[in-house]
Amino acid sequence: MSYESRPVSARYRQNLRNNLGGRLIGILLFLCASVTVVTTIGIVAILCIEGFSFFAEVSPIEFFTGTKWTPLFTSKGFGVLPLISGTLLIGLGAACVALPLGTLTAIYLSEYATPKIRSVLKPMVEVLSGIPTVVYGYFALTFVSPFIKEYLYPEAGPYMAISAIIVVGIMIVPIVASISDDALRAVPRELREAAYGVGSSRLEVTTRVAFPAALSGIIASYILAISRAIGETMAVTVAAGARPNLTANPLEAVQTMTAYIVSVSLGDTPHGTIEFKTIFAVGLTLFFMTLVMNVISSRITKRFREVYD
């Protein structure tokens, strides 16, 4: 990536005289890094500007406490609770699938698997997070939902939260497994050896020494995974349906915040209307929910690092 083709000695002399080029490159590279900061500022600015202009027309109290979400109908309801409940139902439901599976996988990988099995199993688990989410949507709609309908709950409609919960849960298993595995492996060997030395079995070392010692890292992975599930869009849009529904029943169709945003952008709602501005208000809510969870998760991770490094 040389930007000059003169001999080294000439370049060297020139740089000694005046390091303008070097400084210029430093500035250029700084600008590259600042793109990420500008992105964040852009996201916050756009969500806030359009979101606040939405809240100028709809009171935040109505937005956050209303239970009817029908902004595209003639009798408009701007209560976001049905979307939040749909999002939390999927997010927490997916957690019920992913946290046990991910934790067991992490424990298996770090405490039981031989290096050879580990080198095969870990990449295979990580493939789960590399599959596009629209593929999970297809799987939920053409395999999981019909399966549930046929064998478990024949009254269900074509869309149901449970099938989105299952695929989103599987999708976030690698997040839990990977980060928890790292946390377990960061537990110093001495702790384990001390426990073995007083006669503990492997189960006891795992559950009473390694697991508690890695707990903060494991919890950080849980929060991160739930935050990822909440922000998930396509599988939920395809499998969970498009009906804002204030329910905790996973067999019904629900709509999440992300699915709502997609449904508006797929429709022909004109820009600048109050109907269109709802996506910014919903987006703002979603952004802050995931941001708070990510910040908590990274705080916990940092604290955990200080203990063992």
Next chain:
Amino acid sequence: MSSENNPSRVRSGLGSSDFRTNLAFRHLKGRMFYLLCLFGSLVGILLLVTLINDIRQDGFSYMSKHFFTNFPSRKPEIAGFHGAIMGTLWVMGIVAITSFPIGVGAALYLEEYAKRNKLTSLIQTNISNLAGVPSIVFGILGLQLFVRGTIGYGPAICIGEQCGFGRSVMSGALTLTLLILPIVIVAAQEAIKSVPPSIREASYGVGATKWQTVSSHVLPQAMPGIMTGMILALSRAIGETAPIIMIGALTFVAFRPEGPLDPFTAMPIQVLNWISRPQAAFHDLAATGIVVLLVTLLTMNTIAVLIRVKLGRSSSR
């Protein structure tokens, strides 16, 4: 795991002296826990196999030459993936061109140039937070910033009648660039960090400047790692659906984009379009599209692994 039927449990009141008498039960418990962990880690793999099998069953019914050369149609027999493949190629080409220099530049700045101060740690924290922002939020950003050329306040950036880039390849590509930038930067940082300091010191020792050291020693050494990260980031971008739906990639496109300002569709968008139709024939088309998408991803990941393997070999020399 019930413990009532184990006789040794009765004596557990004796405290630590039952350590040995309990041994068989403790070993049994350990065995059960081992099996539980093994089972837990196999569930994910099992579902992966089921998923691939589900797609494989329907995914080849429409696989033919037409599928790659035709545009979508209302008739499933003649519907094809051509527009979507070309759209994805266009978008990914621009994403690669924009995200590589910006991502590597940012990583070089953070690793080689930045002082350890508050600003640097702010940028670093910001990058890791940005990686956790839901992709649909990036879609909202792209919709305002690139499609309409405004942040919603003040004047839009317009050239003549055209404000922003419209619902075009360019808008989609720039949105995805911002989305994968945190991944590219973090991967490039890891690659740059792994270049041993002795190489830099040797370069400085013979009188090279910072940029000479970075450009002719650090970067070439880090390049395989950077390329691996870059390919993995691009393969993430290929599968992203939500942000490009937001910026308005069309779901029915009977043409291929000829330039960066043309409207387009992309592989995941076309797949979504076929999934959301009620007829089973379109679901099979979707499965065929998914096969193409997954084979593309698999190829890219294999290339990334090959580069990593080659890197391992060259660094051991």
